[in-house]
Amino acid sequence: MSERTFRVWRGGPDGELTEYRVEVNEGEVVLDVLHRLQATQAPDMAVRWNCKAGKCGSCSVEINGRPRLSCMTRMSVFEDDEVVTVTPMRTFPVVRDLVCDVSFNYAKAREIPSFTPAPGTEPGDFRMRQADVERSQEFRKCIECFLCNDVCHVIRDHEENKEHFSGPRFLMRVAELEMHPEDTADRRRTAQEEFGLGYCNITKCCTEVCPEGIHITDNALIPLKERVVDRKYDPLVWLGSKIGRRPKDTPIAPNVRRPEEGRGTA
Amino acid sequence: MVVGAGGAGLRAAIAAREQGKRTAIVSKSLFGKAHTVMAEGGAAAALGNTNAADSWKVHFRDTLRGGKFLNDPRMAELHAREAPERILELEYWGALFDRTEDGRISQRNFGGHEYPRLAHVGDRTGLELIRTLQQRIVALQQADAAEFGDPDERLAVFAETAVTSLVREGGDDGRIVGAFGYRRVDGGFVLFEAPTVILATGGIGKAFRTTSNSWEYTGDGHAQALRAGASLINMEFVQFHPTGMVWPPSVKGILVTESVRGDGGVLRNSRGERFMFDYVPDVFRSQYAETEEEADGWYDDPTRHRRPPELLPRDEVARAINSEVKEGRGSPHGGVFLDVSSRLPAEEIRRRLPSMHHQFRELADVDITAEPMEVGPTCHYVMGGVRVDADTAASDVPGLFAAGEVAGGMHGSNRLGGNSLSDLLVFGRRAGLGAAAYVDALEAGEGDSTPATGVLERAAAEAVASSLAPLKQGAGENPYAIHSELQDTMNDLVGIIRRGPEVERALERLAALAERVDVLSAPGDRVYNPGWHLALALPNMLLVSEAVARAALERTESRGGHTRDDCPEMSAEWRRVNLSVRAVDGRVELERTPSRTSPVSCSHSSTGTSWPST
Known part of the structure; x- marks a missing residue:
């Protein structure tokens, strides 16, 4: 057991860092220490968490400036006398203390055209090889902690881009559907034109903070960019468009975008 | 109205919406974070993909044997019969399970299942299940947006909203008319007017010290059902x-x-x-x-x-x-x-x-x-829960339904691994259908389906007053400290191995804690205040703990998830008995009810085993 110094964001957008001295035991993670602060010094400290096992993606915060899950950040990663500073995710509006309004993410999720099996098929018809499902399975490991969207510079420092950019999480969702062996929709144009794939300049920050170790940039975003390019510069598609045969793209569902989206809760 | 957004809640909401009903999903956590994500191994369904000898009857028999024959046999039958359809349906909604060599859904071995039976995705099957249902709900919302201009028209999610009480009309046959709760984010109160409520609130594990359960598992649905007059069964069985x-x-x-x-x-x-x-x-x-x-x-x-x-x-x-x-x-x-x-x-x-x-x-x-x-x-699951009708998931209270872990009967005295995820799907859907049929009948009946005058208003006024109390009691008890004492009590005295005198001691301690819970104090205001939220959940944990302890004291045998050191044998007499719990004036009362017997022949089995006597 030792005593450590924690600095935690308290309050809303105009809040401030508050310093605490708090007991830390062997093997503990940052979330354990936040819970101890709640139980002993700050009962109303807002912390969002659920599973405390790295499986639900609720307890995302920034620890010493780095986006992390507080339940998977061992105290042993810090120097013995290092001050631990915990702040809410910067890309989303702070509700209070360490809790953010993450409704931006749910709004973006609703825009993506859903899984579309071939008409005429029914449950039980699918035969898929393991090798073919593995690509999308990697992306379905996503626990929706939104740390990738938090770290992405396209929206982290540019509020004005939020309207036009779905962030790594949801571009990866598009890639996942595009690589699903039984999906029949085509989201390549929408990925570029509606979800802002072109804003991504593959700095790989998203991959670096992913607690699930998903290769977001290499396996989802870059291949999706390649597919978009294939689609855009395909000579047959170009020819078709000249003679009035526009290729079929799956548009985003009508009426899912609303003016207030990106702010407030439902 | 569906309370809870785990597997059972989401599947129920999908079923109700597909029946054309306007459905609200009310969830304590963010959408997609429910405890279901923590399920790892898989969902049991006799698809027969890995071993063709498997069939629903073998699954049914394994389930009853695992539950030491205290299962509601009709529930176990429906579960075993319908689980394969529910899994294939998930696949059709986009789930990507691990595959066999010939491209079908792979199945893995698990405790108590005779054949490899668990459809899985590595060891993160629960995440796949919740994400698929979440995305199915989004797909339905997109369809509604196209048709009605509003994605929330028939399926709306109220995230980070906790229900604290159910509202019921007076009289023995008074029906459910709504529910009351608060929003975690701003502390605002919400009153839902709804002809049916489906409880899908999960379990009670946070009443124990060592548990695999998350903070949400405070027995809310169990406690609210009790207070609304419903019965719980099998509460002594904790896995x-x-x-x-x-x-x-x-x-x-x-x-x-x-x-x-x-x-x-x-x-x-x-x-x-x-x-x-x-x-x-x-x-x-x-x-x-x-x-x-x-x-x-x-x-x-x-x-x-x-x-x-x-x-x-x-x-x-x-x-x-x-x-x-x-x-x-x-x-x-x-x-x-x-x-x-x-x-x-x-x-x-x-x-x-x-x-x-x-x-x-x-x-x-x-x-x-x-x-x-x-x-x-580690404390993992409660087999006990709201007593429901197997086919419709209806409780004893008109308009109140329950599915998933909060419902009792399906698993008897012990649940087999993998049977929970399939339970959520099978009975979540049935609850959605059952509730929709109930609403249809209500609207077709001669009676007025609007609530009696003043019922909702009175209930809301009461609930507001009691909810605000902890914020006003300056020098009261610390909810974190009380919670900790409760967890120690249940873990040490009503845990994996139980003894009569220890359970009696636990009941004394619970009674003392119940008095202290009346004077809980949560400093701060109403905006995302976890101390206040815990204060509002503690009475639920205490009531449910008392139900567990009373039933554990009464059942003088050892069976499944109930082991009495002082009564180590399984008894043929107790095999025929379910303990049923009701709340009478805030006190827990027990009743012995005969367990339901099987209408299905169990003679078909690959090993030809007949039923043992206990």
């Missing part, structure tokens, strides 16, 4: 999962999936012995191997070998680990060793058990491909 992490202390209780054993992992004590061979009970004797050679041969050739005893149902394995530790043959941190490193190549372990590999590496500095894990029992 302790045999393998939770035991070290370091801060992760004690976190789940280690049964898939480790299903895929070849073995349990050893400090002497290196595979002790499970010494703990095979008579009822399972014919199915389980007697030597290590026979057990090891089973993985590749299950027709000519019997199963390894590590794959006994969870109650048996948990008790065995408990007694090994008690007799001094435990691991350094008070568990036993679970070893897969000597059983599978490292690459295979990383592929089949990626999140276990990650969890132990990150949280315990253990590389499970190179060394054994230390594991011990």
Whole structure:
């Protein structure tokens, strides 16, 4: 057991860092220490968490400036006398203390055209090889902690881009559907034109903070960019468009975008 | 209105919406974070993809045998029959399960299941299930947006909103007319007017110290059903999962999936012995191997070998680990060793058990491909819950339905691993259909379906006053401290092994805690105030704990998830009895009700086993 110094964001957008001295035991993670602060010094400290096992993606915060899950950040990663500073995710509006309004993410999720099996098929018809499902399975490991969207510079420092950019999480969702062996929709144009794939300049920050170790940039975003390019510069598609045969793209569902989206809760 | 957004709640909402009903999903957490994400191993369904000999009847029999014959047989039948359809439906909504060589859904072995039966995705099946249902809801919202101009028209999600009480009209046949709650984000109160409420609130594990359950598992639905006049059954049966992490202390209780054993992992004590061979009970004797050679041969050739005893149902394995530790043959941190490193190549372990590999590496500095894990029992699941009609999920209270862990009966005295995810799907859907049919009947009936004048208003006024009380009681009790005392009480005195006098002591302590809960104090305001939220959940945990303790004291036998050191035998007399709990003036009352008997013949089984007498 030792005593450590924690600095935690308290309050809303105009809040401030508050310093605490708090007991830390062997093997503990940052979330354990936040819970101890709640139980002993700050009962109303807002912390969002659920599973405390790295499986639900609720307890995302920034620890010493780095986006992390507080339940998977061992105290042993810090120097013995290092001050631990915990702040809410910067890309989303702070509700209070360490809790953010993450409704931006749910709004973006609703825009993506859903899984579309071939008409005429029914449950039980699918035969898929393991090798073919593995690509999308990697992306379905996503626990929706939104740390990738938090770290992405396209929206982290540019509020004005939020309207036009779905962030790594949801571009990866598009890639996942595009690589699903039984999906029949085509989201390549929408990925570029509606979800802002072109804003991504593959700095790989998203991959670096992913607690699930998903290769977001290499396996989802870059291949999706390649597919978009294939689609855009395909000579047959170009020819078709000249003679009035526009290729079929799956548009985003009508009426899912609303003016207030990106702010407030439902 | 569906309370809870885990597997059962989401599946119920989908079913109700597909019947054309306007449906609200009310969830304590964010959408997609429910406890279902923590389910690891898989969903049991007799698809017969891995072994064609499997059928719903074998699944049904395994379920009853695992539950020590106290299951509601109609529920077990519907579950076994319908689980395959529900899994294939998920696949059709976009779920990507692991595959067999011929491209179908792969199935894995699990405790108590005769054949490989669990559809799975590595060891993160619950996440796949919740994400698929979440995305199905989004797809339905998109369809509604196109049709009505508003995605929330028929299916709206109220995230981070906690329900604190149900509203019911007066009289013995008074029906449910709505529910009251608060929004976590701003502390605002909400009153829902709804002709039906489906409870899908999960379990009660946070009443125990060592648990694999998240903060949400405070028994809200169990307690609210009791207060609304419904009965709970089988509350004495609490499942302790045999393998939770035991070290370091801060992760004690976190789940280690049964898939480790299903895929070849073995349990050893400090002497290196595979002790499970010494703990095979008579009822399972014919199915389980007697030597290590026979057990090891089973993985590749299950027709000519019997199963390894590590794959006994969870109650048996948990008790065995408990007694090994008690007799001094435990691991350094008070568990036993679970070893897969000597059983599978490292690459295979990383592929089949990626999140276990990650969890132990990150949280315990253990590389499970190179060394054994230390594991011990952890409170995991409550078999008891709201007494429901098997076909419709209707409770005793008109308009109140329950599905998933909050419902009782399906699993009898002990749930088999993998039967929970399939339970959520089968009975979630049935609850949605049942509630929709109830609304249709209500609207078709001559009576007025609007609530009686003043009922909702009066209930809301009362609920507001009691909800605000903790914020006003300056020098009252600390909710965190009371919670901690409650967890110690349940863990130490009504835990995995119980004794009559200890349970009596627990009841005394619970009574004392109940008085202190009246004067809880939560400093701060109403904006996302976790101390206040805990204060509002504590009375639920206390009421449910009392139900568990009273039933545990009454049942003087040992069966499934209820082990009485002072009554160690299973009794033929108790086999015919369910304990039913009601709340009368805030007090828990017990009643013995005859257990339901099976309308289905169980004679069909591959091993030809007949029913044992207890």
